[in-house]
Amino acid sequence: MRNAFLAPFRYPRYTKEIEAEEQEETKPKVQNWRFTLKQLWAYLAAYKARLLFVLLMVILSSFFALAGPFMVGMAVDHFIEAGQLDGLGLFLAGLAVIYAGHSLSVWLQNVSMIEVAQRTVYQLRTDLFARWHELEVPFYDKKKHGELMSRMTNDIENVSNTLNSSFIQIMSSILILTGTLSVMLWLSPLLTLVTMVVIPVMYIGMKWITKRTNRLFKAQQRNIGALNGYIEETLGGQEIVKTYSQEPHVISAFEKRNARLRLSGFWAQTISGFIPKLMNSLNNFSFAIIACVGGLFALNGMITIGVIVIFTEYARQFTRPLNDLANQFNTILSAIAGAERVFAMMKETSEFHGEDNLPDYVPAGGKIEFDRVSFSYNGTENTMADVSFTARPGETVAFVGPTGAGKTTVINLLARFYEYHAGAVYVDEQEVKSLNRSSLRRQMAFVLQDSALFQGTIRENIRYGRLNATDAEVEEAARLANADGFIRSFTEGYETKLSQEGGGLSQGQRQLLAIARALLADPLILILDEATSSIDTVTEIKIQEALSRLMEGRTSLVIAHRLNTIRRADQIIMLQQGQVVERGTHEELVARRAAYYEMYQQGDEAV
Structure with a gap:
């Protein structure tokens, strides 16, 4: 009751808060x-x-x-x-x-x-x-x-x-x-002129109301967006909230946002509620004028009673369209x-513009070659400078180096997610820029650190690798990926519904599904980007077994933070600041006792 009683006295202060918010946002304009x-x-x-x-x-x-x-x-x-x-x-x-x-x-x-x-x-x-x-x-x-x-x-x-x-x-x-x-x-031109008397009053009143309601409804929408965004953020981070026992803090923050929404909603509805009152008052006033003046005209024989009736009805029809147009x-x-x-x-x-005439990639073993490739994300500082290497068909090439060294950039340029600025990238002696992107990517499969899973069944998520695969092929891919066991432990097995982003599955289980999906796709080139990071030892063994089956006979590019995942690589390339500083097998690089050896001595944390 107290808040409701004091609400009218808070309006001037609240409008200043709205003005401050409006100055921070960009108003939509039609260019x-x-x-x-x-x-x-x-x-x-x-x-x-x-x-x-x-x-x-x-x-x-x-x-x-x-x-x-x-x-x-x-x-x-x-x-x-x-x-x-x-x-x-x-x-x-x-x-x-x-x-x-x-x-x-x-x-x-x-x-x-x-x-x-x-x-x-x-x-x-x-x-x-x-x-x-x-x-x-x-x-x-x-x-x-x-x-x-x-x-x-x-x-x-x-x-x-x-x-x-x-x-x-x-x-x-x-x-x-x-x-x-x-x-x-x-x-009756004269009675029409009399009827128009209410229009200036209506214009001034509507302008006063809409000037305030437009801002108030915008503020209400902003507050709704802020509240919804905070709810989504909090629900998504429930584990962090509970881990740090921040429930009182998030509830308090929610109450503040909820209070702002309540206040903006109160004023938006209150002031916009003046519109029907104003229109009814003006209509009644207009009726009174028409009846009074029209009656005098009728007594003097200037108009008939029927004309007065028509004007009273038309007066209402005249103000409503004006109001509609303004709104x-x-x-x-x-x-x-x-x-x-x-x-x-x-x-x-x-990204496919102008590619209709480009030839499709013709697989011929999966040889990959980077020839003095340079690239920059921002156009000024090189993320990759003069990088060259060759991955022969069926070889596994691993990339190591500190964060920002350019490891993921290699993958981005190979798949043509980005275009290199200098040098050339070849797949089976064909420069990737001269090939149709879709045909090139169809010969690649990716197993990333964060496996993307979609809402749907486990079977549908695995089949995403090849949509025309049979149920038997899906289950065989899951078996080879060491995923069949945990899938069948679920009550509904392969028909188990997954929530968005695979909620309810462990990180390792999501990775096994991603490997099954890649196996089903049967790619020529395999991309592994930190596929075994943040995985427990037991699950890592299962993943390593599945990856071994997946990588067999395929050209594989591996980015890893854990050295034990790349020891068996045919070639290890160490990158620093976008440049190749060392290359060789694990044994060769350790024996060289240079940058890779120092990283190896420091353990996985240094990679």
Whole structure:
């Protein structure tokens, strides 16, 4: 009760807090209206016939909306005031047809427009998602995942809402405004002028309200986003919260965010609640003016009673479209800004652009050669400088070195996730830049430190390596990967449902599934990036056995932090600051007693 009583006195202080938040955020602006509307029309153009039908229904509904009050007013003059009841039944039937036609046309326009909007948004979402999978890895390095999700959800949802309702409301409001004003001027220009007295008052009142509600609803959306983000972050980090006994801290932080949402929601709803009160008051005021002035005009024979009835109805129809147009402006601006951001992302160059004419990679053993390759992520400092090595078919080449030495960069350049700046990379004597990326990557399989698993069954996750594999082939791959045992220990076996990112499985079990997936893919080239890090000794033995089967007969590039995983490598290459400082077998490098030997002496932690 106390908080509710004091709430009005907190508004001035709260508005200062909102101003501070607004200064920190970038307001959405439309940079290129013409391009955005042209792109949006390209999607809507597929439904021209349906849009024309919607326009026809809007025109009909607007006509019926104007005709109903006009006929009622005429009925007052011809039937009630004149005392003439002949033809009243036919008139009432016609009036019923008008109101039924209005309801039907409104229903048809809404259903049709919703179908057009949802089909358009469906295609827009599909195209954006497909485009994401055509973009290069550097694109994702520069974008936050939250920003990408915002394009798919918030921005496209704004477009959807605008197409669903705003399109019809704007057309209908313009037609009703034009028609209402025209009929009012035709009936009585003087009474029309009197009726317009409320418009300046309505404009000032609505401007005062919307100026505050726009900011308050934005603040409410920001607070909802902050609260949801904090909830997601906290739920995802429950183990850390409990490990450090920080439950009181996170609950306190949640209460603060929840309180801000409550406060912004209170003021947004409270001030926006003034709108219907203002409109009702102005409508009543308008009725009073029309009745008073119209009555004087009627007494002097300037107008009829029926005209007064028409004006009272039209006065309400006149203020509502004005209100709708004012409210829809910000909605449309937000939707176009969102559409612009979506289309800008879809304009990003595909990594497959211009590759249609490139030949497919023709496997011929899996020989890999780096010839004086240099590369930089930021364009200024070299991550890799003049690196050369050769991995013969079936060989295992391991890369070691400190963090940032360029080990993972080797993999990125081989798979063409990034393009090298100097030198050349060859696979079976074919330069990778001259090959179709998809055909090259189809001959590779990756087993990474963090194995990516998807929502679905264990069988589906293994089959991801080769979608046309039979159930027997999936189970054989799992057996070779030493994963069959733990899979069958589950009640549902291979049909066990996995949550997102393989929740419920240990790190080692996830790695075994990743190895099974790679075995099923049957690649020519194998990439192992720290595949046995953070694994217990018993599980590591199982993984090593599975990796031995996987690597047999395949050219393998291995990045490892644990030296015992690379001792049997045919060649070990040590990188420092993007350069090759040593190469050889484990025994050769230890006997050399140089950089690798020092790292070996310090143990796994130094790698």
